[in-house]
Amino acid sequence: MTRPRARDLGLPFPGTPGPLNAITDVPGVAVGFCTLTDPAKKMRTGVTAILPRPGTEPQPVWAGHYALNGNGEMTGTHWINDAGYFLGPILITNTHGVGAAHTGATRWVVGHYADYFANHHAWAMPVVAETYDGVLNDINALFVQPEHAIAALEARSFGPVAEGSTGGGNGMITYEFKGGTGTSSRRITLGGQDYTVAALVQANHGIRPWLTILGKPVGELIPDGAFYGTEMGSIIVILATDAPLSGLALRQLAKRAALGIGRGGTPGGNNSGDIFLAFSTGNPGPMPQFAPPLTARQELNIELLDDLYLAAVQSVEEAVVNAMVAGEDVPTVKPEGRTCRALDHTRLREIFAG
Known part of the structure; x- marks a missing residue:
């Protein structure tokens, strides 16, 4: 059964999405x-x-x-801050799975770029991020193992992206509704060229009274089933674009994820790790150690990027709602005996039909 997405329920999100309305539109x-x-x-x-x-x-x-709130982890960011680039994949899992996922990613990278690692003094520094799933999962059992990271990488696809309880999003809660993985994209034109900017989120943040969707106080209108009372989660946002951007512009783009999640009502709670990464597939080329002494890269004029920033904000906003719309009722494990409810599609339709 294919579950509807937020737009299918009549939510009038602004902007023009790509054909899949997903990060794979890049x-x-x-x-x-x-x-x-x-x-x-x-x-x-x-x-x-x-x-x-x-x-x-x-x-x-x-x-x-960019980190709005540092109560969380994203590995590899010290190097990104210094060098402006990374090599290989990005993985998102649960808080206690970071080490296992990092090991799996390293094994995969060493195998995937076999010649590079066999014949050069190459090193792997994977990007691995996390949010806490200990309400719906026995996080202390350390279920995530390196082979699961490798399996996720081997299952990669350029097509539609499954949302909700998929991958690292499986045990996540958003505004006290079942949350998890969400994605969205936007198409824009800058300098006569068409570009895509897109978001993938692992949404595990917020409490019910905060939730606002496109200006509607949805959390107040659907209070049923809330059980936190205080912020207990985090959100990871990955922004992707094919626009050629400088390292400075990509850092500025990552900052706009904070505005995107803020549209949903979160103030960035103290117990939340709100951590964002923006990357560009523009300017393909060799690793810097193999490049000539003088290199040239294209980059868009930072003075012209407002439409790109807005597209990022819109993509993040919609991706979070898509994560909730894809949710289903799930029993809790800590505490036991409760249920994390899915966002009620019928009531959401009614709110936006009125």
């Missing part, structure tokens, strides 16, 4: 999942993989990073 970007579910073991977790560049030739992925 040419070359692939997404894969390994989803682990076993109610008998109190297991509901997994790994999400994003691969920015196809092929087995190592190429830098130009990137920028």
Whole structure:
């Protein structure tokens, strides 16, 4: 059964999405999942993989990073802040799965770029991010293993992206509704060229009274089933674009994810890790150590990027709602005996029909 997305319910999100309304609308970007579910073991977790560049030739992925609230983890960002790029995939999992996912990603990268690692003094520094799924999953059982990260990478696809309880989003809660993985994209034109900017989120943040969707106080209008009372989660946002951008512009783009999640009502709670990464598939080329002394890269004039920033904000806003719309009722494991409810589609339709 294919579940509807937010636009299918009549929510009038602004902007023009790409054909899939997903991060895979950015040419070359692939997404894969390994989803682990076993109610008998109190297991509901997994790994999400994003691969920015196809092929087995190592190429830098130009990137920028921003943390609105640091109560969380995203590995590799110190190097991104210094060098402006990373190599290989991005993985998102649960808080206690970061080490296992990092090991799996390293094994995969070493194999995927086999010649590079065999014949050069190459090193892997994967980007691995997390949010806490300990309400719906026995996080202390350490279910996520390196092979699950590899499985997510091997399952990568350039097509539609499954949302909700998929991959690392499997055990996540958003505004006290079942949340998880969500994605959206926007098409824009700058300088006579068409570009795509898109978001993938692992949404695990917010409390019910905060929730606002396109200006409607949805959390107040659908209060049923709320059980947190205080912020207990986080959100990871990955922004992708094919627009050629400088490292400075990519950092500025990553910052706009904060405005995107803010449209949903969160103030960035103290217990939330709100961590964002923006990357560009523009300017393909060799790893810097193999490049000539003088290099040239194209980049859009930062004075002309307002439409790109707006597209990022819109993509993040819609991706979070898509994560909730894809949710289903799930029993809690800590505390036991409760249910994390899905966002009621009928009531959401009624709110926007009125």
